[in-house]
Amino acid sequence: MAALVKAINTKIRSNAVLDYVCSTHFWGPVSNFGIPVAAVMDTQKSPDLISGKMTLALVIYSATFMRYSLAVTPKNYLLFGCHFINEGAQLTQGYRFLQWHNWGGKEKADLAGAVDASVDKAKELEAKVKSSVSK
Incomplete structure (x- = not known):
């Protein structure tokens, strides 16, 4: 059984695409994409539902992980894209919050x-x- 697992692992690691798809460099951002999808969908909802504190926290969170995704080796462009989209959506929400409550x-x-x-x-x-x- 151990030999079979080792053979499968060797086969996966020998193919660059399979190696990437089976890595946390791929699955981390893919599982994280729910956040920007929800944020983009929330831009269509009423601005009185927006939490200013949570929006600010998510702006900082996404900016931090955009930086982190480029600081690791190898650079994780999929993670960067995920947080780039979320950053844009959260900045949009922040503007809508300020427009609704302050302007x-x-x-x-x-x-x-x-x-x-x-x-x-x-x-x-x-x-x-x-x-x-x-x-």
């Missing part, structure tokens, strides 16, 4: 809601007036 985004949304409600009310009144006039 008047919440007030603009409230104002837009009030305007829409006023327009709806005006249309209702117009319909009532037209029905009264036609009688």
